[in-house]
Structures are given as structure tokens and as C-alpha cells.
Amino acid sequence: MSTPEPTHRSGSVAVVGRPNVGKSTLVNALVGAKVSIVSNRPQTTRHRLLGIATFPEGQVALVDTPGLHKQQKRAMNRVMNRAARGALEGVDAALLVIEAGRWDDEDTLACNVLGDAGVPVILVVNKVDRLKEKAALLPFLAQVSEGRKFAAVHPVSALKRNGLQALAKDLLALLPEAPPMFGEDEITDRSSKFLAGELVREQLMRQLGAELPYSTTVEIERFVEEGELLRIGAVIWVEREGQKAIVIGKAGARLKEIGAKSRISMEKLFGRKVFLETWVRVREGWSDDEAALKAFGYE
Incomplete structure (x- = not known):
């Protein structure tokens, strides 16, 4: 039997x-x-x-x-x-x-x-x-x-x-009897490009003052694989010129710190060397603009 x-x-x-x-x-x-x-x-x-x-x-x-x-x-x-x-x-x-x-x-x-x-x-x-x-x-x-x-x-x-x-x-x-929906080594449905943007935004949430992180978002402009190297270009969007100065920091110190910690997180997640460049740009009122939110990938 x-x-x-x-x-x-x-x-x-x-x-x-x-x-x-x-x-x-x-x-x-x-x-x-x-x-x-x-x-x-x-x-x-x-x-x-x-x-x-x-x-x-x-x-x-x-x-x-x-x-x-x-x-x-x-x-x-x-x-x-x-x-x-x-x-x-x-x-x-x-x-x-x-x-x-x-x-x-x-x-x-x-x-x-x-x-x-x-x-x-x-x-x-x-x-x-x-x-x-x-x-x-x-x-x-x-x-x-x-x-x-x-x-x-x-x-x-x-x-x-x-x-x-x-x-x-x-x-x-509580779940129905069914075969797996994903491969055993899959951990998310999101792309590596999306996750890279989120890791930069994580550092903005952790390193900036109480209100400013909610006025920032991140857009990955470049995500290129060169052998074992990942070249990533990230734009940090803010809503006002004054916020741009805060994100960059004195002599670029804060932006450098955000970039360095983001890169370490990316290398840990992707298991490869990462070359990361970051820029800060202004788009006024993006967080209260449905069209801007859609352009930045918000559902």
C-alpha cells in the first residue's frame, strides 16, 4: 500500500x-x-x-x-x-x-x-x-x-x-491545496530595477528629517548589467529647491552617504558589484499630482 x-x-x-x-x-x-x-x-x-x-x-x-x-x-x-x-x-x-x-x-x-x-x-x-x-x-x-x-x-x-x-x-x-505558483528561488514579483529604487528610498526615509522623506521619490534612469557589474543611475525627486539642498547636504556629504549605504544594500541583495550614481531633481508638487504619481510608477 x-x-x-x-x-x-x-x-x-x-x-x-x-x-x-x-x-x-x-x-x-x-x-x-x-x-x-x-x-x-x-x-x-x-x-x-x-x-x-x-x-x-x-x-x-x-x-x-x-x-x-x-x-x-x-x-x-x-x-x-x-x-x-x-x-x-x-x-x-x-x-x-x-x-x-x-x-x-x-x-x-x-x-x-x-x-x-x-x-x-x-x-x-x-x-x-x-x-x-x-x-x-x-x-x-x-x-x-x-x-x-x-x-x-x-x-x-x-x-x-x-x-x-x-x-x-x-x-x-488556510490556503487551498495547490502546486507552487512561483519557483523555489523566487522571492518577489518585482524587478531588480524597482528594488534598487526602493533601497535608495529606504536611505532617504532613514537619513532625512521627519517631513522631508514624504516629499521625495526615486526613479531609476539607468540599470545596465556589464558582466558582474551593475551600473545604476538613480534620480531623487523632491518638490522644492530648498529640499534639494537638504538632500545634497553640505559639500554633497548627505547625498554621498545616501549613495554609499544604498550601494551596500544593493550589493547584498543582488550579490554583485554595483556602481551607483545619484542625482537630485525638482518636480513641484509631485506627491499631490495623480499624473506625476503614475509617471513615477505608483499604482
Whole structure:
């Protein structure tokens, strides 16, 4: 009597939550590679992006989304909210990511959006490592679960990769029996050119002041492979001349630092030598201009 083949599950899962709860860190941790940029600033993620997590038992296509937020002051905010909501179309399940010890109106908004989507939802309570009062975790889990239908609740630390094995197991159980959608070595549906632009933008989010990163975007003008070398030309777009001076810095010091750190990240991701050139240009009001956003690749 032959042993039945083990079941393989495969499907897509939306990763949803308010800004800055660690959605991208969670996606990277589950994928086992950096596919989504991270910083400690809200709304670092601006695009819908697929992270492909492959396990012996199955494959999960994780749809990383911009944080759902109430304020929609600019066209950029509206585009990001549309991308987050659009990510729910055709998914098999969803992860609602929240921060341990905190639930606010934007968490409720994200939860309600998922309720309307009609897919099974796992609540992921992230950043449990930062919780000062560990005894407060269980009452908090009971409080946020009350009156809400979650397929499972998982306290995790995406940054320290704690609790992810149990989460992956429950997640795979929600997916249909199906063959893999992607090759075993594939980690994202995005091009290397797109990822290069994101790595430059990550440094802008990390190195600039509180407001300025939201007035910047990155366009890759050149992406050429020369044997083992990648030649990349990146344009950093800002909205005003004064912002250009800030990004460049005194005697070009800040732009040099942004370029150097971006290049190191690119070499790590692409596994090859990178020659990176960066320029800063002005396009007034691009973040509140639907046509400009489309030209820069925003969905």
C-alpha cells in the first residue's frame, strides 16, 4: 500500500494594518530575504509588493501593502490607501498586523476593511519584545479578540523572528491545496530595477528629517548589467529647491552617504558589484499630482 503524497498548499495572503506596525519586517522575516524596505517612519511602504515565502509544506505569496490611514491629504495618501484595499482582491486569507499593547482608530479601520473582504483573517500581534509589562499581553489579546472573528491569534516579534513558525503553520492551513505558483528561488514579483529604487528610498526615509522623506521619490534612469557589474543611475525627486539642498547636504556629504549605504544594500541583495550614481531633481508638487504619481510608477 503506497503512502499518500503530502499535501502541498499554495495561495496569496494580504498583509494589512495601520502604518508602522511592522508589516514589511514581517514579510521579510517570513520570506527569509529583504524584499520590502523598512524604516522606523510610518508609511515607508508605498507600493503593493509580493514577497514569496516557500516552505516544505507550501508556498505563500504575501502581499505587502501600504499602511491604511484615515488622513488622505494628498494624492499620494489616496493612492496608497487604494493600493492597500486593492491588495485584498482575490486573496485566500489575510494577516491583520497590530502592535502589542496598542489598538486605535486606524487598527479598527484596517479590521473593518478586512471584514468587508470576507476572507479568513489571522491577527498578528507584533513587537511583543517591546512590551514592558509582559503580564499585560494575555489581557490585551483577549480584549482585541472580543467580538471579532479571527482564524487564529499570534503574538510575534518579526524583528527577532520569534513566533513565526507557528504563524506560518496556521497560515498554510488556510490556503487551498495547490502546486507552487512561483519557483523555489523566487522571492518577489518585482524587478531588480524597482528594488534598487526602493533601497535608495529606504536611505532617504532613514537619513532625512521627519517631513522631508514624504516629499521625495526615486526613479531609476539607468540599470545596465556589464558582466558582474551593475551600473545604476538613480534620480531623487523632491518638490522644492530648498529640499534639494537638504538632500545634497553640505559639500554633497548627505547625498554621498545616501549613495554609499544604498550601494551596500544593493550589493547584498543582488550579490554583485554595483556602481551607483545619484542625482537630485525638482518636480513641484509631485506627491499631490495623480499624473506625476503614475509617471513615477505608483499604482
